[in-house]
Amino acid sequence: xxxxxxxxxxxxxxxxxxxxxxxxxxxxxxxxxxxxxxxxxxxxxxxxxxxxxxxxxxxxxxxxxxxxxxxxxxxxxxxxxxxxxxxxxxxxxxxxxxxxxxxxxxxxxxxxxxxxxxxxxxxxxxxxxxxxxxxxxxxxxxxxxxxxxxxxxxxxxxxx
Amino acid sequence: xxxxxxxxxxxxxxxxxxxxxxxxxxxxxxxxxxxxxxxxxxxxxxxxxxxxxxxxxxxxxxxxxxxxxxxxxxxxxxxxxxxxxxxxxxxxxxxxxxxxxxxxxxxxxxxxxxxxxxxxxxxxxxxxxxxxxxxxxxxxxxxxxxxxxxxxxxxxxxxxxxxxxxxxxxxxxxxxxxxxxxxxxxxxxxxxxxxxxxxxxxxxxxxxxxxxxxxxxxxxxxxxxxxxxxxxxxxxxxxxxxxxxxxxxxxxxxxxxxxxxxxxxxxxxxxxxxxxxxxxxxxxxxxxxxxxxxxxxxxxxxxxxxxxxxxxxxxxxxxxxxxxxxxxxxxxxxxxxxxxxxxxxxxxxxxxxxxxxxxxxxxxxxxxxxxxxxxxxxxxxxxxxxxxxxxxxxxxxxxxxxxxxxxxxxxxxxxxxxxxxxxxxxxxxxxxxxxxxxxxxxxxxxxxxxxxxxxxxxxxxxxxxxxxxxxxxxxxxxxxxxxxxxxxxxxxxxxxxxxxxxxxxxxxxxxxxxxxxxxxxxxxxxxxxxxxxxxxxxxxxxxxxxxxxxxxxxxxxxxxxxxxxxxxxxxxxxxxxxxxxxxxxxxxxxxxxxxxxxxxxxxxxxxxxxxxxxxxxxxxxxxxxxxxxxxxxxxxxxxxxxxxxxxxxxxxxxxxxxxxxxxxxxxxxxxxxxxxxxxxxxxxxxxxxxxxxxxxxxxxxxxxxxxxxxxxxxxxxxxxxxxxxxxxxxxxxxxxxxxxxxxxxxxxxxxxxxxxxxxxxxxxxxxxxxxxxxxxxxxxxxx
Numbered sequence: 001x002x003x004x005x006x007x008x009x010x011x012x013x014x015x016x017x018x019x020x021x022x023x024x025x026x027x028x029x030x031x032x033x034x035x036x037x038x039x040x041x042x043x044x045x046x047x048x049x050x051x052x053x054x055x056x057x058x059x060x061x062x063x064x065x066x067x068x069x070x071x072x073x074x075x076x077x078x079x080x081x082x083x084x085x086x087x088x089x090x091x092x093x094x095x096x097x098x099x100x101x102x103x104x105x106x107x108x109x110x111x112x113x114x115x116x117x118x119x120x121x122x123x124x125x126x127x128x129x130x131x132x133x134x135x136x137x138x139x140x141x142x143x144x145x146x147x148x149x150x151x152x153x154x155x156x157x158x159x160x
Numbered sequence: 161x162x163x164x165x166x167x168x169x170x171x172x173x174x175x176x177x178x179x180x181x182x183x184x185x186x187x188x189x190x191x192x193x194x195x196x197x198x199x200x201x202x203x204x205x206x207x208x209x210x211x212x213x214x215x216x217x218x219x220x221x222x223x224x225x226x227x228x229x230x231x232x233x234x235x236x237x238x239x240x241x242x243x244x245x246x247x248x249x250x251x252x253x254x255x256x257x258x259x260x261x262x263x264x265x266x267x268x269x270x271x272x273x274x275x276x277x278x279x280x281x282x283x284x285x286x287x288x289x290x291x292x293x294x295x296x297x298x299x300x301x302x303x304x305x306x307x308x309x310x311x312x313x314x315x316x317x318x319x320x321x322x323x324x325x326x327x328x329x330x331x332x333x334x335x336x337x338x339x340x341x342x343x344x345x346x347x348x349x350x351x352x353x354x355x356x357x358x359x360x361x362x363x364x365x366x367x368x369x370x371x372x373x374x375x376x377x378x379x380x381x382x383x384x385x386x387x388x389x390x391x392x393x394x395x396x397x398x399x400x401x402x403x404x405x406x407x408x409x410x411x412x413x414x415x416x417x418x419x420x421x422x423x424x425x426x427x428x429x430x431x432x433x434x435x436x437x438x439x440x441x442x443x444x445x446x447x448x449x450x451x452x453x454x455x456x457x458x459x460x461x462x463x464x465x466x467x468x469x470x471x472x473x474x475x476x477x478x479x480x481x482x483x484x485x486x487x488x489x490x491x492x493x494x495x496x497x498x499x500x501x502x503x504x505x506x507x508x509x510x511x512x513x514x515x516x517x518x519x520x521x522x523x524x525x526x527x528x529x530x531x532x533x534x535x536x537x538x539x540x541x542x543x544x545x546x547x548x549x550x551x552x553x554x555x556x557x558x559x560x561x562x563x564x565x566x567x568x569x570x571x572x573x574x575x576x577x578x579x580x581x582x583x584x585x586x587x588x589x590x591x592x593x594x595x596x597x598x599x600x601x602x603x604x605x606x607x608x609x610x611x612x613x614x615x616x617x618x619x620x621x622x623x624x625x626x627x628x629x630x631x632x633x634x635x636x637x638x639x640x641x642x643x644x645x646x647x648x649x650x651x652x653x654x655x656x657x658x659x660x661x662x663x664x665x666x667x668x669x670x671x672x673x674x675x676x677x678x679x680x681x682x683x684x685x686x687x688x689x690x691x692x693x694x695x696x697x698x699x700x701x702x703x704x705x706x707x708x709x710x711x712x713x714x715x716x717x718x719x720x721x722x723x724x725x726x727x728x729x730x731x732x733x734x735x736x737x738x739x740x741x742x743x744x745x746x747x748x749x750x751x752x753x754x755x756x757x758x759x760x761x762x763x764x765x766x767x768x769x770x771x772x773x774x775x776x777x778x779x780x781x782x783x784x785x786x787x788x789x790x791x792x793x794x795x796x797x798x799x800x801x802x803x804x805x806x807x808x809x810x811x812x813x814x815x816x817x818x819x820x821x822x823x824x825x826x827x828x829x830x831x832x833x834x835x836x837x838x839x840x841x842x843x844x845x846x847x848x849x850x851x852x853x854x855x856x857x858x859x860x861x862x863x864x865x866x867x868x869x870x871x872x873x874x875x876x877x878x879x880x881x882x883x884x885x886x887x888x889x890x891x892x893x894x895x896x897x898x899x900x901x902x903x904x905x906x907x908x909x910x911x912x913x914x915x916x917x918x919x920x921x922x923x924x925x926x927x928x929x930x931x932x933x934x935x936x937x938x939x940x941x942x943x
Contacts, residue, residue: 035186035189036181036182036183040349040398043431043866045865045866075182076181077183080181096172096835098175098176098179099399099640100397100399101178101184102186102347102399128874131875136871138835138842139838139842140873141838141879141880142831142838
C-alpha cells in the first residue's frame with residue numbers, strides 16, 4: 001500500500017507515492033532521477049548515499065522515504081547555486097580530491113554539514129566528520145586538504 | 161624550468177566538475193525505457209553436483225520475463241587466459257563455490273526478480289569441499305576440476321643461474337616465510353551493467369569495467385555474437401583496482417536476458433555479490449631464502465610460492481608468474497630460482513589486484529633484506545643502496561630497466577623522513593622501517609595471443625578548428641586517464657587544455673586493452689601523442705603550402721602558430737580565414753595566427769581533420785617459458801619509509817608517518833600522480849593491518865560487507881610526504897611511465913619493518929592486527 005509523502009528536495013516541493021519499505025535513496029534515485037547519491041552497500045557502511053536531512057548528514061539507504069515526509073533534503077544536485085559551484089565543490093576539483101568520484105557526492109555533503117556546524121574545523125575534526133564516508137582511491141589526504149581549503153584554513157602546504 | 165606548457169602541471173581533472181555535482185553517470189545510474197531488472201541465482205553450497213534444475217515455477221511468476229540457465233546460455237568455456245578457460249556462464253554439472261552462478265532471471269522490477277530466484281528449485285548432491293590451499297594439495301583431497309588433478313591449476317618453475325651453488329658460496333643465508341590473507345578490492349561502486357540489443361542484433365553493453373575491449377571479446381565468444389556486433393561502453397566507473405579487469409557473469413547474464421526479452425536489462429551486484437565474485441587479491445604463501453656476502457652484496461634468491469586461487473583461474477596464471485618475476489629487481493642478483501603453484505579451492509576465484517602477484521612476495525623479500533642487513537650490521541638503507549639497479553640494468557630474468565630512479569627514491573625518502581636521526585635511535589615502542597619495489601608500465605603482451613595494437617587513438621578537430629576531441633577505447637576508472645590523454649593531446653597540438661575533449665571507454669571508437677597492468681599512460685599515451693602529431697603535421701603542411709615555406713619551420717604553442725619561432729608574416733592566411741569567416745561575430749585578431757584559424761584553413765583543403773595513432777610494444781623479454789609475464793616497455797619504482805608507534809601492552813599499531821618517493825618517469829599531472837601514490841599506500845596499509853576476507857567452515861564469506869570487512873577510513877590514514885622522482889623514461893610518451901601499482905609494493909614490508917624496529921618481533925602472517933602482534937610479542941618474551 002503506497003503512502004503519499006511531501007517533502008522539500010533541493011529547495012523545491014516534491015510529492016511522491018511510495019511503498020512503506022522504500023528507502024529515501026531509492027526514492028531519490030529512481031523516482032526523482034537524482035542519481036548523485038550513490039548505492040554502495042545498502043547497509044550504511046560506505047557513506048556514498050549521504051544526503052543532508054534537516055541539516056544533518058544521513059545515510060539515505062538507512063532512511064525510509066516515509067521518514068522524510070515533511071522534511072527538507074539536500075542532495076549533491078542542489079548544492080551549486082544557479083550553476084555556481086559551492087566552495088567545497090570548487091575545492092574538491094582544485095585540490096585533486098576526486099578520483100573515481102563515487103564517494104565524492106557523499107563526501108562533499110558530509111563536509112558541508114561539518115562546515116555549517118563548525119566553519120573552522122581542525123584536521124582531526126574533518127577526519128572524524130568524514131570517517132563514515134569510505135574512499136578507496138585517494139587515501140583521504142587530498143580530501144582533507146580540500147575541506148581545509150574550503151574552510152579557509154588550508155595550511156598552504158605545497159608538495160614538490 | 162619545464163619546457164612543457166600543459167604537461168607536468170597540476171591541471172584539474174576534466175571529469176571533476178561532473179563528479180563534484182552528481183552529474184557523472186555510473187552504470188547503475190542509467191535507465192532506459194522498458195528496462196527490465198535481472199538477478200542471478202548463486203549456489204548456497206561450496207561443492208555439489210547439480211542433479212536437476214526446475215525453473216517452471218519461476219517462469220510462471222507474475223512479472224518475470226525470462227529465466228536462463230546453462231540450457232539457454234550454452235556451455236562455451238571462457239576465462240581470462242585462453243590457456244585456462246575453465247568457466248561456463250552457468251554451472252551445469254556442478255557448483256564449485258558458494259556463489260557459483262546457476263541461473264538468471266529478468267523481471268519488471270528488482271524485487272520481483274529476487275522473489276523469482278527463490279522459486280527456482282535446484283537439487284544438489286553435496287560433495288566434500290576443500291577450503292585450504294595446503295589441504296587441497298594433499299593426496300585424496302576433493303577434486304574441484306577433473307582436468308586438473310591434485311587441484312593444481314598452474315605451476316611455474318624458473319631458474320636463472322645456479323641458485324644452490326650460489327647460495328652455498330654465500331657468507332650468510334637468511335630464510336623467511338610469509339602468509340598474507342585474501343583481500344577484497346572494496347571499490348565503492350559495486351559492478352553494474354545495462355545490456356540492450358538493437359533491432360539488427362547489435363548488443364550494446366554499458367558496464368562498470370576496466371577493460372571494455374576484453375569484455376567485448378569474451379561476451380561475443382560466450383554468447384556467440386560476432387565481435388563487430390558487440391559494443392561495450394564504459395560509463396564513469398567507481399573504482400576497479402583489478403577485479404573489474406575481466407568479463408563478469410553479470411555482464412553476460414544481462415546480455416543474454418536482453419536477447420531473450422528484447423528489452424534493455426540492468427543488473428547490479430549487491431555488496432555481498434561483489435565479495436562472492438571476488439577476483440581480488442589471492443592468498444599467497446611465500447618461502448624464501450636470500451644469500452648475501454659479508455660486504456652486503458646480494459647474490460642469490462630462492463623463492464617458493466603457493467597461491468590459493470579459489471574455484472577458477474581468472475587472471476591466476478599471470479598472478480603465479482608475477483610472484484616470481486617481480487622479484488628480479490630492483491636489486492642485482494646473480495641467481496634466482498622460483499617455484500610457484502596455484503591451487504584450486506572451493507572459494508570465490510581470485511584474480512588481479514593492484515600490484516598484481518607481486519605484493520605479498522615483495523613483502524616477504526623486503527623483510528628478508530632487513531633480516532640480512534641486521535645480521536651483517538648494515539643499515540637497511542645502506543644495504544639496499546649497495547645492491548640497487550640503475551638505468552640501463554637488465555634483471556637476471558631479462559627485464560630491461562630502461563629508466564630507474566630507484567636510488568634517487570631511496571635517498572629521497574631517507575632524507576625527507578630524517579631516517580639517519582631516527583633509525584636505531586627511537587625508544588621502544590616506536591619504530592621506523594623502509595622498503596622498495598617496482599612494477600610494469602603495461603604488460604608487454606595482450607592476454608590473448610595476438611599481434612593486435614594495444615592502443616589506437618583518433619583525434620578529431622571540430623569544423624571550426626577550435627576543439628580537439630580525443631577518441632579512445634581506454635578506460636577512465638578514477639585514475640585520471642582521460643585527463644592524462646587530454647594533456648598529452650594539448651601539449652602535442654600546442655593548444656590549451658580547455659580546448660581538448662575526451663570520449664573514452666567505448667569499443668566502437670578505437671582499440672584499447674584497458675586499465676590494467678598500469679598501461680594506459682604509457683601505451684594510450686603513445687597512441688594519443690602520435691595521433692596529435694599526425695594532425696599537427698597535416699595542418700602545418702597546408703599552411704606551408706600557402707606560405708611557400710618549409711613545414712618544419714611551423715610550430716604550435718599555447719593555441720597559436722609560430723613561424724620560425726615567431727609570429728611570422730601570415731597576412732595571406734588571415735585574409736583567407738577572414739574571407740571564410742564573413743558574418744561571424746568573432747573576427748580573428750592578435751599578432752599571431754591562431755590554431756583555430758590554421759585548423760579551419762586545413763579543413764577547407766583536406767576535409768575532416770582527423771589524426772590517428774597506435775601503439776604496441778616491441779618484442780620484449782627472454783626466451784624461457786613464461787618470459788612474457790613481467791615484461792614491459794618500462795618500469796616504475798618506489799621507496800617508502802614508515803614510522804609507527806606500537807602500544808606494547810596491547811599490540812595496537814598507529815602509523816604515524818609515511819614518506820613515499822615514486823619514479824613515474826615524467827609526471828604528466830603531478831596532482832594525479834600523488835593521488836595514485838596516496839591511494840596505493842592506503843590500500844597497502846589496510847592489507848597490512850586489518851583487511852581479511854574470512855570464511856566459515858562451509859565456505860561462506862563471513863564478512864561480506866564494508867562494515868565487517870574493514871578498509872582504511874580517514875582516521876586510519878596518516879598524511880603522506882609525497883616525493884615525485886622523474887627519471888625520463890626513453891620508452892614512454894614524453895618520458896612518462898607508471899604510478900598506479902608500483903607505489904603499493906613497499907607499503908606492507910615498510911610497515912612490518914617498522915613494527916620490527918619498534919618491537920623486535922618479525923611478523924610472518926597478515927593482517928598484522930593488534931591481537932596477532934600482541935601474541936607474537938608474548939611468544940617472543942617466552943623465548
